Amino acid sequence: MRHCIYPGTFDPITYGHLDVLARATKLFDTVTVAIALDTTKAPLFSADERAAMIGANLKKLPSVRVVTFSGLLVNFATQQKAAAIIRGLRAFSDFEFEFNMALMNRHLDDRVETIFLMPNEQFSYTSSTLVKQIAKLGGDVRKFVPANVAAALRKKFKA
Numbered sequence: 646m647r648h649c650i651y652p653g654t655f656d657p658i659t660y661g662h663l664d665v666l667a668r669a670t671k672l673f674d675t676v677t678v679a680i681a682l683d684t685t686k687a688p689l690f691s692a693d694e695r696a697a698m699i700g701a702n703l704k705k706l707p708s709v710r711v712v713t714f715s716g717l718l719v720n721f722a723t724q725q726k727a728a729a730i731i732r733g734l735r736a737f738s739d740f741e742f743e744f745n746m747a748l749m750n751r752h753l754d755d756r757v758e759t760i761f762l763m764p765n766e767q768f769s770y771t772s773s774t775l776v777k778q779i780a781k782l783g784g785d786v787r788k789f790v791p792a793n794v795a796a797a798l799r800k801k802f803k804a
Contacts, residue, residue, distance in 0.1 A: 652679040656688040661768030665733040682715040719750040
């Protein structure tokens, strides 16, 4: 059984994330979406809220499960018996950071591969950060995130 980890903060999940996730399910028997708890980012949504938003969008992807993790990603991947880590690349500017991270993970544990997947080009400019900024300023984010995420963003920013 081929298994991979798709890590991130997913704060919030976007259609770009879901596109990469769907692509990963074509390559692996099971995919674990791993929500990072140890991050330098200050998330808008709690880990439980993020997991619920992701889970609500997995009806067409039964081979996917959602968990949280802390600590080194490569250690988590090894504990989960994952063959690979999936990383999405939206633009060339993402490559240098992701490449260095992949090399470091390989140095820490060369049994876990990193696979880069590109989302559909219509999502190449979408990021969680931009989506949050648009929502905070009252913009319509329904083109970038599922309906449940758009509703959660509206609720967060009305409070």
